Amino acid sequence: MRAEAENIHLSYGAKEILKGVSINSQNREFVGLIGPNGSGKSTLLKCIYRILKPNAGQIFLDGTELSSMSVKASAKKVAVVAQHNYYNFEFSVREVVLMGRAPHKRALERDNANDHAIVEKALQTVGMSEFADRSFSTLSGGEQQRVILARALAQQTPCLILDEPTNHLDITHQLELMHIVKELDVTVISAIHDLNIAAMFCDRIYAIQDGKIVGQGSPEKLLTPEFIRNVYHVEAEIVRDAKGQMHILFL
Amino acid sequence: MERKAIRTSAFGIVIIALIAGLVFSILASITFGNADISVQEVYQVILYEIFHVERFSAYADGAVHDVVWLIRFPRVLMAAAIGMGLSVCGVVMQAVVKNSLADPYVLGVSSGAYLGAAAAIILGIGSVFGDNAMGIMAFLGAVAASFAVLFVSGIGGRSNAGKLILAGMAISSLCSAFANFLIYISQDRDATTQISYWSMGSLASADWDNVPVILLVMIVAFLIFWTQYRKLNLMLLGDDTAITLGTDLHKARIAYMLLSAFMVGFAVCAAGMIGFVGLIIPHAMRMCFGTDHKRLLPVSALAGAIFLIWADVACRVILDHAELPIGILVSLIGAPCFIYLMIRKSYGFGGGKG
Numbered sequence: 204m205r206a207e208a209e210n211i212h213l214s215y216g217a218k219e220i221l222k223g224v225s226i227n228s229q230n231r232e233f234v235g236l237i238g239p240n241g242s243g244k245s246t247l248l249k250c251i252y253r254i255l256k257p258n259a260g261q262i263f264l265d266g267t268e269l270s271s272m273s274v275k276a277s278a279k280k281v282a283v284v285a286q287h288n289y290y291n292f293e294f295s296v297r298e299v300v301l302m303g304r305a306p307h308k309r310a311l312e313r314d315n316a317n318d319h320a321i322v323e324k325a326l327q328t329v330g331m332s333e334f335a336d337r338s339f340s341t342l343s344g345g346e347q348q349r350v351i352l353a354r355a356l357a358q359q360t361p362c363l364i365l366d367e368p369t370n371h372l373d374i375t376h377q378l379e380l381m382h383i384v385k386e387l388d389v390t391v392i393s394a395i396h397d398l399n400i401a402a403m404f405c406d407r408i409y410a411i412q413d414g415k416i417v418g419q420g421s422p423e424k425l426l427t428p429e430f431i432r433n434v435y436h437v438e439a440e441i442v443r444d445a446k447g448q449m450h451i452l453f454l
Numbered sequence: 455m456e457r458k459a460i461r462t463s464a465f466g467i468v469i470i471a472l473i474a475g476l477v478f479s480i481l482a483s484i485t486f487g488n489a490d491i492s493v494q495e496v497y498q499v500i501l502y503e504i505f506h507v508e509r510f511s512a513y514a515d516g517a518v519h520d521v522v523w524l525i526r527f528p529r530v531l532m533a534a535a536i537g538m539g540l541s542v543c544g545v546v547m548q549a550v551v552k553n554s555l556a557d558p559y560v561l562g563v564s565s566g567a568y569l570g571a572a573a574a575i576i577l578g579i580g581s582v583f584g585d586n587a588m589g590i591m592a593f594l595g596a597v598a599a600s601f602a603v604l605f606v607s608g609i610g611g612r613s614n615a616g617k618l619i620l621a622g623m624a625i626s627s628l629c630s631a632f633a634n635f636l637i638y639i640s641q642d643r644d645a646t647t648q649i650s651y652w653s654m655g656s657l658a659s660a661d662w663d664n665v666p667v668i669l670l671v672m673i674v675a676f677l678i679f680w681t682q683y684r685k686l687n688l689m690l691l692g693d694d695t696a697i698t699l700g701t702d703l704h705k706a707r708i709a710y711m712l713l714s715a716f717m718v719g720f721a722v723c724a725a726g727m728i729g730f731v732g733l734i735i736p737h738a739m740r741m742c743f744g745t746d747h748k749r750l751l752p753v754s755a756l757a758g759a760i761f762l763i764w765a766d767v768a769c770r771v772i773l774d775h776a777e778l779p780i781g782i783l784v785s786l787i788g789a790p791c792f793i794y795l796m797i798r799k800s801y802g803f804g805g806g807k808g
Contacts, residue, residue, distance in 0.1 A: 254694045278700025285695070292690050293745045302687060306700030311681050338744075358699070 204265050204280060204361035204390045205230055211250055211260035220246045221257070222414040228362075228390050228407075235405035235422075236394045239435060242411045244394040245286075248366045251392070252283045264362070278306035282355035284368040287348050296342070296350050297335045300325055303357030318357075325356040329383055345376030352380060356387070365393035369400070398451050402426055410434055423449060465749060472756035476534065479763045483530050486767045488775060489521045496522050524661065531669060532660035533766040534759040536721045537731055539672035541758025543714045544732030545739075545750055546679055549689040550710050551622075552615040558718045558732035561622035561711065562599040565629035567722040568653060570595020572633040575648055576640045586659070588652065589723035596722055599625055600715035604708060612704055614693060618711075654779030655728040657766050668724050675717045676755050682706070683747035690745065728781050730788030731758055731765075737795050 207227040213220050221243050228234040236244045249255040251262055253274060262269040264280045272280075282303070303325070304318045326332045329349040334342065339350060348368055355363055363384065369377040377397070381404050384391055395401040401408055402422040410418040410425065412434050418425050431439040431451065438454040484500070485493045495513070499522040502510040513519050543558035551560065573579045574591035583590040607613035607621035637646055679686070685706050688696040696703050721728070735758040736750070743749050762780075765787065769778040 252698050254697060273700075274697055274702050275700040278698060281698075283698040285698075293740060294687070294690075295744060295746075298687070298744070298746050302684075302691070302699060305684055305688065308684065 205263075206251065206265075206281070206362055206390060206392060207263045208247065208251060209261050209263070211247060211257045211262070213246060213250060213255060213257045220414055221250070223260070224411065224414065224416055225260075226392075226409050226416065226419075228392055231388060231390055233385065233391045233404055233406045234393070235401040235408040236392070236411060237396075237398060237401050237408055237434075238411035243414045244411050245366055247411065248364055248392065248394055252281055252364050252366075253277060275306050278358065278360075280360055281362045281364055282358040282360040283364045283366065284348065284352050284355050285366045286368065287344055287371045292340060294339050295335070296326070296331060296337050296339055297322060299339050299350055300353045300357050303354035306358060321357050321359065322353075325353040326350075328356055328387075329353045345372050345379070348372060348376070348380055349383070352383065360389070362390040362392070363387065365391065365395075367394045367396060370396065398426060398431070402449050402451065426451060465743070468743070469752060469756070472753060472760070476756055476760050476763075479760045480530050480534060483533075483763050483767045484522060484526050487521070487526055487770050491518055491521060496526075499523055500527065528662055528665040529657050529660040529766065530763055531665050532657050532724060533762045535665070535669040535672045536657070536725050536728065537735075537758040537760070537762025537765075538676060538755045539668075539717045539721050539758075540728065540732040540762075541735040541739075541754040542672075542676045542679055542751060543717050544736040544758075545747065545754050546686065546710050546714050547732070548736055549686045549747065550615070550707050550714075551618050552690060552692070553619060554737070555733075556619075557729070558714065558721075559727075559729070561603045561618060561715070562625035562629060563596045563715055563718050563722075564727055564729075565626040565633070566595040566597075566599025566602075567592040567719070567727070568595070568649075569629040569633040569636075570598075571652055572636045572649055575645045576636045576642065586723070588648075589659075592652075592726075593719040593723040595629070596719040597712075597715050599629055600711060604711060613707070618707075651779065652726045653781070655726040655781030655784075656777075656779055657725050658777070659724060664724055668720055671720050672717060675713055676751065678713065679710070680748075680751050682710070683751060686710075686747040686751075687745070726781065728762070728784055730784045730792070731762060734788045734791055734795075735761060737792070741795065 205228065209225050211221050211224045224243065224247055226234070226236070226247070236247065238244050246255065250257045253269065264272070264277065269277060300322045301314060301318065304314060304321065308314075323332070326335055329352050331346065331349050331353060334346065334350070339347065342350065352368070365384065369380055372380070377400060381400060385404050393405070395405070405422055408419065408422055408425050409416055410430070417434060418430060426441065426449070428439050428441060431437065440452045440454060442450050442452060444450060485496050495518050498510040499513040499519050501507045502513050503523050540558050544556070547556045547558055547560055548554055550556070570591035570593070571588045573595070574588040580587045580591040602625045603618065603621045604613065606625065607617040637649060640646060685701060685703065688699060688701050689703055689707070693703050736754050739750055739754045739757055743753050765784050766780055769780050769783050772778050772783075
């Protein structure tokens with residue numbers, strides 16, 4: 204699926220957070236958003252998944268204007284894994300994942316065998332099948348995020364938005380989650396803090412600074428020492444490992 | 455999948471057991487009371503009235519018939535209806551404001567009803583409604599307070615769970631202040647006593663005129679809420695997550711609040727204030743059966759009905775030749791139970807760290 208945001212402006216009170224941002228993603232492309240804290244990455248994504256309403260600008264999902272779609276219709280196009288929150292409700296893992304089927308359900312429709320099959324498959328994909336009957340609140344942070352990813356998968360959307368989903372997770376769980384997402388055959392738009400993780404997984408990266416796009420391109424082209432110095436004000440060196448994967452060393 | 459099937463059938467057994475328990479409770483509780491009537495006589499009256507069994511036509515009227523059929527039976531059904539209604543409202547309000555401390559009265563409903571009742575007794579407002587002017591004014595007060603809370607929480611942007619609780623507290627103290635002012639300036643000691651008794655709750659007003667209405671309201675409202683289980687579940691995840699799952703909860707929240715104010719209004723109108731049922735039953739059921747509202751709503755409805763039936767029986771038999779106000783008894787049982795639940799660490803709820 205293609206997603207486009209055109210010239211998005213958004214202010215909180217007098218403070219302008221997004222100053223005319225445009226991004227787009229091609230079908231099945233893995234697009235990363237990088238930028239310092241407070242640059243507007245998350246705000247931009249929140250506009251795309253409808254938590255925030257831009258003051259100006261338009262967002263299109265497969266060419267359809269977002270504000271003309273019902274929330275139900277957009278939830279069939281875009282699923283979201285947001286920053287990790289500590290939940291403490293007594294839902295079982297299966298019940299949480301089953302909620303991903305909500306956008307596909309009419310008001311009085313019951314969950315059927317097909318929904319349950321989709322839920323089991325989603326749990327399998329994220330490797331959480333054995334946890335299906337556990338209470339969600341008893342899981343670790345990494346496990347909870349995988350369950351939330353399974354819920355997003357159960358939505359069966361052609362596009363997935365990751366809003367810094369690996370915050371608070373250790374490196375094992377960060378890589379694990381990103382690998383699962385990379386294997387999916389969908390469009391991904393992800394805000395990423397860690398530049399090395401962005402370089403490993405993204406097809407294309409947008410850099411946001413101070414509410415504006417300051418660069419875009421493949422990780423190799425975009426992430427140069429000069430560029431990192433300009434955006435993050437740190438010195439860096441780019442090296443390549445034996446497999447040719449680039450790594451950023453901060454000096 | 456197999457394990458799931460087993461869990462589903464186990465849940466079916468629980469529901470059947472609770473329904474059986476409810477039927478048993480209704481039939482058994484009729485035999486309790488201050489009047490000295492044998493169990494046999496009780497069922498002969500019931501059988502005669504329901505199935506018109508000719509053999510028992512001796513019980514077609516007379517004192518025994520009146521006590522069983524005109525006093526006890528409607529009263530037991532009223533207890534069941536109100537217990538069910540308050541429990542369901544408790545479950546719903548806890549989801550609507552996403553707070554495990556919410557009960558059916560949280561959003562100013564109780565103070566609104568209190569003000570309505572005080573206005574009826576002291577100022578004589580609503581005397582056009584006839585005998586139950588106090589009940590009807592309490593109903594109007596409850597519904598009006600809910601509207602006020604909705605209106606206040608909607609000022610300056612969309613209402614959310616936090617704003618609802620704050621608005622509820624504000625409206626609540628406003629209504630209490632007015633009601634207490636009325637009580638204070640009134641020289642009528644009888645009226646003050648009447649309000650005070652009313653606020654302790656009683657099912658004594660049950661008769662065949664009001665019971666069918668209340669029973670119908672509670673059952674229909676429960677069924678409506680049961681169809682909404684998916685949205686109620688989403689409410690606990692929060693409004694933002696719900697939008698990404700294709701549901702805007704704003705309108706649903708308003709609709710649920712109004713329906714629940716309507717239910718509580720009916721309960722208050724018929725039986726005064728009965729606290730704690732709507733808090734304790736949802737909590738206890740959530741501990742046993744989890745948070746999924748598809749299961750939580752029916753078990754809470756049935757358990758609430760059974761609980762209030764037996765609480766009312768206790769009220770009728772504890773004191774000789776007098777009855778204890780049910781509100782007092784429920785709080786006496788409810789508070790220790792609640793403390794027990796609270797200190798059990800394994801139990802949590804949506805939102806913050808439980």
